[in-house]
Amino acid sequence: MKPVLHVEVVQKKDSNLLETTLNNYVLAGLAGRKFSKGATFKNLSNELLSDHVESIHICDETNTEAIQSIEDYDLQIHIFKLDNEGVQTECIQSGDGDGQEVSAAQHWLLPSRDFHGLWENLIYEFNIKENLLQCMETTLLFSDRNVSPFVITWNRVILLHGPPGTGKTSLCKALAHKLAIRLSKRYSQGQLLEVNSHSLFSKWFSESGKLVMRMFSKVRELAENQDSLVIVLIDEVESLTHARSSHSGVEPSDAIRTVNAVITQLDNLKQYSNVLIMATSNVTEAIDLAFVDRADIKQYIGPPPVKGIYKILTSCLDELKRTNIISQSDGLHSYDFITTSNRTVVDDNIADSLTLLQISRDCEGLNGRTLRKLPYLAHALFIQKPSSSLKDFLEALAKVVVKHKNDLKDMKSGTA
Amino acid sequence: MPAPVLIDVNLKDVLTASMCSHLAIEFFKHIAYQRQQLPFPYKQLQSVIRRKDTLETNADDQPVDNTSGRTIHRSCQVVQAETEFKKVKAIMESMQTAFQCLEEEICNANGMVEEVAMILGATPLSPRDVYRFQYPPLLHGHLDSKHPHQSSLLELFRCLISSEQLHTFFNQPLSPTNMYLFLRKNNTDLVSCGFSPKERYNIPMSGKHAIIRLMPPTSLPKCICGGTNIFSDKPKDQNDSHVEHVIESKPDEPQGLLWFQAHHTLKGFKDVKINGTSVSTVWLQSR
Ligand SMILES: Nc1ncnc2c1ncn2[C@@H]1O[C@H](COP(=O)(O)OP(=O)(O)O)[C@@H](O)[C@H]1O
Ligand SMILES: [Mg+2]
Numbered sequence: 001m002k003p004v005l006h007v008e009v010v011q012k013k014d015s016n017l018l019e020t021t022l023n024n025y026v027l028a029g030l031a032g033r034k035f036s037k038g039a040t041f042k043n044l045s046n047e048l049l050s051d052h053v054e055s056i057h058i059c060d061e062t063n064t065e066a067i068q069s070i071e072d073y074d075l076q077i078h079i080f081k082l083d084n085e086g087v088q089t090e091c092i093q094s095g096d097g098d099g100q101e102v103s104a105a106q107h108w109l110l111p112s113r114d115f116h117g118l119w120e121n122l123i124y125e126f127n128i129k130e131n132l133l134q135c136m137e138t139t140l141l142f143s144d145r146n147v148s149p150f151v152i153t154w155n156r157v158i159l160l161h162g163p164p165g166t167g168k169t170s171l172c173k174a175l176a177h178k179l180a181i182r183l184s185k186r187y188s189q190g191q192l193l194e195v196n197s198h199s200l201f202s203k204w205f206s207e208s209g210k211l212v213m214r215m216f217s218k219v220r221e222l223a224e225n226q227d228s229l230v231i232v233l234i235d236e237v238e239s240l241t242h243a244r245s246s247h248s249g250v251e252p253s254d255a256i257r258t259v260n261a262v263i264t265q266l267d268n269l270k271q272y273s274n275v276l277i278m279a280t281s282n283v284t285e286a287i288d289l290a291f292v293d294r295a296d297i298k299q300y301i302g303p304p305p306v307k308g309i310y311k312i313l314t315s316c317l318d319e320l321k322r323t324n325i326i327s328q329s330d331g332l333h334s335y336d337f338i339t340t341s342n343r344t345v346v347d348d349n350i351a352d353s354l355t356l357l358q359i360s361r362d363c364e365g366l367n368g369r370t371l372r373k374l375p376y377l378a379h380a381l382f383i384q385k386p387s388s389s390l391k392d393f394l395e396a397l398a399k400v401v402v403k404h405k406n407d408l409k410d411m412k413s414g415t416a
Numbered sequence: 417m418p419a420p421v422l423i424d425v426n427l428k429d430v431l432t433a434s435m436c437s438h439l440a441i442e443f444f445k446h447i448a449y450q451r452q453q454l455p456f457p458y459k460q461l462q463s464v465i466r467r468k469d470t471l472e473t474n475a476d477d478q479p480v481d482n483t484s485g486r487t488i489h490r491s492c493q494v495v496q497a498e499t500e501f502k503k504v505k506a507i508m509e510s511m512q513t514a515f516q517c518l519e520e521e522i523c524n525a526n527g528m529v530e531e532v533a534m535i536l537g538a539t540p541l542s543p544r545d546v547y548r549f550q551y552p553p554l555l556h557g558h559l560d561s562k563h564p565h566q567s568s569l570l571e572l573f574r575c576l577i578s579s580e581q582l583h584t585f586f587n588q589p590l591s592p593t594n595m596y597l598f599l600r601k602n603n604t605d606l607v608s609c610g611f612s613p614k615e616r617y618n619i620p621m622s623g624k625h626a627i628i629r630l631m632p633p634t635s636l637p638k639c640i641c642g643g644t645n646i647f648s649d650k651p652k653d654q655n656d657s658h659v660e661h662v663i664e665s666k667p668d669e670p671q672g673l674l675w676f677q678a679h680h681t682l683k684g685f686k687d688v689k690i691n692g693t694s695v696s697t698v699w700l701q702s703r
Binding site (some may be wrong): 013014015016018019021038083085088089090091093100101109188189191221222225227228244 | 539
């Protein structure tokens with residue numbers, strides 16, 4: 001069996017070519033060329049392609065081997081346009097009878113420019129994200145083909161949980177985006193609906209149940225379109241379920257009714273084969289058990305290990321190089337190279353990589369959000385000029401890490 | 417889901433391509449206002465913008481009055497009004513461009529466009545309202561100059577205004593949202609400036625739907641422009657030379673017809689009040 005190779009082709013917004021035609025152009029353009037996995041082509045020399053194609057991305061970030069011939073692979077070409085409209089607000093009648101509308105959900109058409117590149121920049125160990133993607137693909141295939149859930153069990157609801165800032169929300173969005181791309185042959189359009197759990201609680205609390213109903217009937221309307229993949233994201237579910245216990249002047253029975261309404265509605269959604277539900281939670285214990293029960297995949301997302309940290313920081317430094325904030329220099333070595341190879345000569349390149357490795361080790365325990373902020377702080381606090389060398393920047397980065405750790409300590413002792 | 421509202425407009429004169437576009441555009445402007453996406457009728461908004469622009473150019477010619485106190489006093493409101501003006505002007509300009517593109521498209525396609533549609537809602541997949549505007553086949557060779565639009569336009573609006581069902585649409589509240597323009601034509605002609613083909617797109621069933629159908633006159637009025645009674649060709653059948661353009665179409669879909677979406681999305685907006693006065697009034701107040 002030939003290994004599968006996914007090729008993502010972003011068609012230009014105003015290109016009028018039909019998919020089948022462009023598919024042939026792409027095949028012809030790729031034939032006989034050598035490239036490596038994970039590569040992205042932006043400026044296409046082939047004229048037919050450059051008129052119609054924005055970029056071509058060869059997937060598989062885990063394994064950047066060179067590809068000798070595309071004939072050795074089972075090519076899966078995905079052609080799509082990115083939606084440029086961005087997020088839109090879906091409104092429903094507020095139910096107060098005053099003809100007012102409240103926003104119920106954030107709505108993206110997928111694939112969306114908002115999420116393009118997000119997937120590639122989320123870094124996790126043990127292929128967590130690739131596995132999640134494959135699970136979701138299988139789920140959708142099985143439900144689309146009506147595989148009996150009584151014979152084979154599969155998953156419809158995923159829950160990502162873990163400490164804040166570890167990329168859970170981003171991962172859900174990136175997953176939705178990727179699924180829409182990978183399944184574009186089956187579903188003509190993907191949609192991501194981020195439920196606004198706060199606005200589901202009406203100021204007249206007893207109305208909340210109705211709001212929830214209206215909100216979900218909207219989702220069902222979207223799901224009626226069998227050609228469309230609908231992904232519902234409930235971010236920070238604990239905020240919904242918190243309402244049960246911590247009633248801020250609200251009748252707890254109303255809160256419970258609302259949460260129960262959400263859970264019932266989620267169960268109802270399961271009959272649609274083109275709907276997936278994703279939820280995130282920053283706390284694992286406090287989530288309502290009834291909700292946890294409904295999640296088929298529960299994935300813990302923690303802070304990245306040293307290897308991940310090294311990769312995240314490298315991607316930050318590359319971005320600063322691209323924008324000339326760090327002056328041009330040779331690329332940093334990969335984590336695997338720098339931790340395994342026997343080095344006889346130590347050139348600048350290796351020295352820099354070793355410094356970054358040490359910084360990464362010092363950063364252990366920090367989450368992805370903080371890590372992506374460190375280079376910014378390093379520049380603001382210790383560089384303060386439009387351009388600097390990589391060596392100077394690394395020095396600043398090391399200082400910031402020390403400062404950050406001290407700040408954390410102060411905060412902890414301050415609250416104690 | 418409730419059945420769509422059907423409105424048949426029986427025209428008394430021959431349809432030309434430019435009349436097709438004119439009627440559709442006037443219809444969409446009407447809808448935009450009636451569905452609370454424009455705070456005032458389109459024409460009125462345009463004229464306010466034009467007058468404000470003229471005021472501006474005239475004001476630039478005059479020496480600036482630097483008596484300070486007044487400047488500070490008016491600044492806060494004026495700044496707000498100015499910001500609002502820029503926003504509204506941009507929206508209206510983009511709307512105008514979109515309509516121009518639609519016009520060009522219909523005129524260039526010369527009878528190939530079978531239908532245009534405006535979808536109101538957050539996305540084209542989650543419509544609140546759908547307004548479809550369908551054309552009959554056009555007759556060959558009729559000149560625009562000999563077929564003034566006025567009588568057909570009147571007939572269209574007479575039908576719109578007398579439709580009770582359409583009025584029930586207008587009575588439902590709708591916050592400012594997006595208006596997406598679509599047109600449907602044969603996929604053998606993909607050339608287009610302001611529109612891109614949206615393969616496999618079908619207008620969703622959800623939301624409220626109204627379909628306006630233009631009906632050609634049953635007996636042709638005497639025509640002096642030399643136009644014929646022959647329908648312009650519509651390549652309805654796929655011929656072999658277009659194999660690579662074949663798209664999957666549903667059984668109920670006419671072969672080869674494809675929706676095209678406008679690059680410009682129209683944005684609805686509300687009137688802003690400054691100290692209880694409509695901002696559009698503030699724009700025209702002398703400074
Ligand atoms: N593992 C990671 N790899 C790369 N970036 C990460 C990672 N974790 C977090 N980030 C960054 O942190 C930002 C915030 O993440 P977010 O999705 O809001 O986290 P959460 O929802 O878990 O609180 C993201 O934009 C992302 O760039
Ligand atoms: Mg989050």
